[in-house]
Amino acid sequence: MLEFGNEIKCELLGKFIIENEYDIVTVRQTIRQFAKDAGMGIVDQTRITTAVSELFRNMYNYAGGGEVLIERGEVENHNALIVTCIDKGPGIENLELAMSDGFTSGMGMGYGLPGAKRLVDRFEILSKVNEGTSVRIMKWK
Amino acid sequence: MSESINITNIKDRIDRIEDILASVAAGDMEARIQTETEDDFSGIEAAIDLLINDLTEELRQREKVQKELESKLEKIQEQQKTILQQQEDLLELSSPVSKVWDNILILPVIGTLDSQRTQVMMENLLQKIVETGCTISILDITGVPTVDTQVANHLLKTVTAARLLGAECIISGISPAIAQTIVHLGIDLSTIRTKATLQDAMIFAMKQNKRDDEIRALKNIVIPNEHAD
Ligand SMILES: Nc1ncnc2c1ncn2[C@@H]1O[C@H](COP(=O)(O)OP(=O)(O)OP(=O)(O)O)[C@@H](O)[C@H]1O
Ligand SMILES: [Mg+2]
Numbered sequence: 001m002l003e004f005g006n007e008i009k010c011e012l013l014g015k016f017i018i019e020n021e022y023d024i025v026t027v028r029q030t031i032r033q034f035a036k037d038a039g040m041g042i043v044d045q046t047r048i049t050t051a052v053s054e055l056f057r058n059m060y061n062y063a064g065g066g067e068v069l070i071e072r073g074e075v076e077n078h079n080a081l082i083v084t085c086i087d088k089g090p091g092i093e094n095l096e097l098a099m100s101d102g103f104t105s106g107m108g109m110g111y112g113l114p115g116a117k118r119l120v121d122r123f124e125i126l127s128k129v130n131e132g133t134s135v136r137i138m139k140w141k
Numbered sequence: 142m143s144e145s146i147n148i149t150n151i152k153d154r155i156d157r158i159e160d161i162l163a164s165v166a167a168g169d170m171e172a173r174i175q176t177e178t179e180d181d182f183s184g185i186e187a188a189i190d191l192l193i194n195d196l197t198e199e200l201r202q203r204e205k206v207q208k209e210l211e212s213k214l215e216k217i218q219e220q221q222k223t224i225l226q227q228q229e230d231l232l233e234l235s236s237p238v239s240k241v242w243d244n245i246l247i248l249p250v251i252g253t254l255d256s257q258r259t260q261v262m263m264e265n266l267l268q269k270i271v272e273t274g275c276t277i278s279i280l281d282i283t284g285v286p287t288v289d290t291q292v293a294n295h296l297l298k299t300v301t302a303a304r305l306l307g308a309e310c311i312i313s314g315i316s317p318a319i320a321q322t323i324v325h326l327g328i329d330l331s332t333i334r335t336k337a338t339l340q341d342a343m344i345f346a347m348k349q350n351k352r353d354d355e356i357r358a359l360k361n362i363v364i365p366n367e368h369a370d
Contacts, residue, residue: 025253032286042316043317043318043322045318046287046316046318046319046321046322047321047322047325050287050288050289053289054290054326057289057291101327108290108291108294109290109293109294111290111328112289112290115290115325115326115327116326118326118327119325
């Protein structure tokens with residue numbers, strides 16, 4: 001399991017498992033609610049919800065599912081909503097390629113990862129072949 | 142001055158106590174010593190019977206609580222089943238395609254578009270296009286809260302398939318927030334005709350209808366014999 005350093009002081013808001021399309025929808029809704037609670041407007045809510053939707057779908061499609069951590073923390077003086085997606089799937093061989101617009105190894109559009117990155121304030125990804133992939137995104141007002 | 146202790150049959154009575162306690166330990170909650178003798182030892186025997194009574198009562202209570210908990214759990218599981226069923230029903234909501242006007246089909250999409258539902262929706266729409274011969278269809282996504290790459294992909298495919306059948310597909314109900322999000326994702330929807338609201342889409346469709354009618358009428362005047370039927 002690939003983990004990010006915990007240099008940020010966070011408060012855990014929730015921990016979820018994604019293993020089917022239902023989970024994608026319900027956890028996505030939960031995150032929209034947290035964004036709303038954090039005082040984000042409809043545009044920011046939609047951005048973070050769409051970004052996590054991409055990450056969840058990737059976990060579900062390529063790694064058969066994974067785990068989601070939702071946290072709140074202080075990042076660069078912002079009150080950030082932090083979502084970490086961890087899977088133990090096949091990992092990504094070429095991260096640079098996977099992060100580029102239009103690259104898909106399957107039948108997708110290839111905009112999930114680069115698109116998610118553009119939708120949030122901070123995007124980090126770790127991946128190792130045969131070990132898994134972890135993505136952490138942060139969004140603030 | 143020492144008092145003398147008066148106990149009869151002590152050996153048999155201790156054996157009986159042992160037997161009774163063993164029975165109780167093995168789960169026989171009816172077993173009691175019930176001594177008939179009246180002497181210095183019978184107090185202890187009666188006390189043991191009382192303890193067994195208390196224990197029995199305690200166990201009975203516990204069983205009752207456990208049964209209540211079990212039935213509550215059952216109820217919760219039952220409710221959860223219902224909720225799951227309802228969620229499933231919601232997802233499988235038939236996608237109602239209706240012909241609202243001459244030549245115009247409307248498909249309102251509500252809720253989340255997973256791959257399975259999109260498949261059903263697309264099939265419904267395409268079949269209706271074939272059945273009615275309508276050349277304009279409006280896909281209204283006002284009720285779709287999240288448009289991610291997968292949903293966008295499905296929409297593009299639906300529009301392309303409709304086009305192959307000779308129908309133009311207009312997508313309406315893209316909110317400003319969703320429009321911005323689509324742009325950030327990087328998805329190009331410029332090949333699709335989109336309208337902000339269902340109303341705009343309807344107006345467009347009706348104008349289009351009128352234009353088509355005029356063209357048809359014009360054709361009929363210029364070359365009246367073109368259509369043999
Ligand atoms: N969690 C993951 N595990 C393994 N491989 C992944 C994972 N996430 C992404 N990938 C790989 O990276 C590629 C790019 O992902 P991205 O989300 O950008 O596009 P996509 O999923 O193919 O299509 P889209 O998201 O546009 O529908 C994927 O095709 C896949 O090969
Ligand atoms: Mg993807």
